[in-house]
Amino acid sequence: MDERQTDAITPCEIEHKVDEIWHDGQLQQYYNFLDYHFERDGSYSRARSYADDFREVTLFGPFEGRASTRIVCRPDFERDILTYLERRFLKVSRL
Numbered sequence: 001m002d003e004r005q006t007d008a009i010t011p012c013e014i015e016h017k018v019d020e021i022w023h024d025g026q027l028q029q030y031y032n033f034l035d036y037h038f039e040r041d042g043s044y045s046r047a048r049s050y051a052d053d054f055r056e057v058t059l060f061g062p063f064e065g066r067a068s069t070r071i072v073c074r075p076d077f078e079r080d081i082l083t084y085l086e087r088r089f090l091k092v093s094r095l
Contacts, residue, residue: 005087009080013037038081039066043074045081055090 032051045061
């Protein structure tokens with residue numbers, strides 16, 4: 001019997017980004033992070049983990065769609081995403 005756990009959902013895209021905030025020619029803030037994008041049946045969620053602590057991730061959504069900020073109730077979608085994230089990160093937060 002194979003006891004390895006499989007994921008009910010995986011990210012449809014993972015982006016590695018850097019945001020820099022400059023003021024008067026000086027770098028004021030620097031953010032290095034990964035965004036995990038999840039989509040299912042039109043619903044969308046995003047999770048972000050910053051490079052200064054890849055043990056933590058924050059989940060945003062689920063939203064009505066990728067271009068929307070309207071929250072929707074999708075308990076199965078949320079549960080599958082949380083299960084995916086909890087297998088990979090020590091701390092999962094919600095925003």
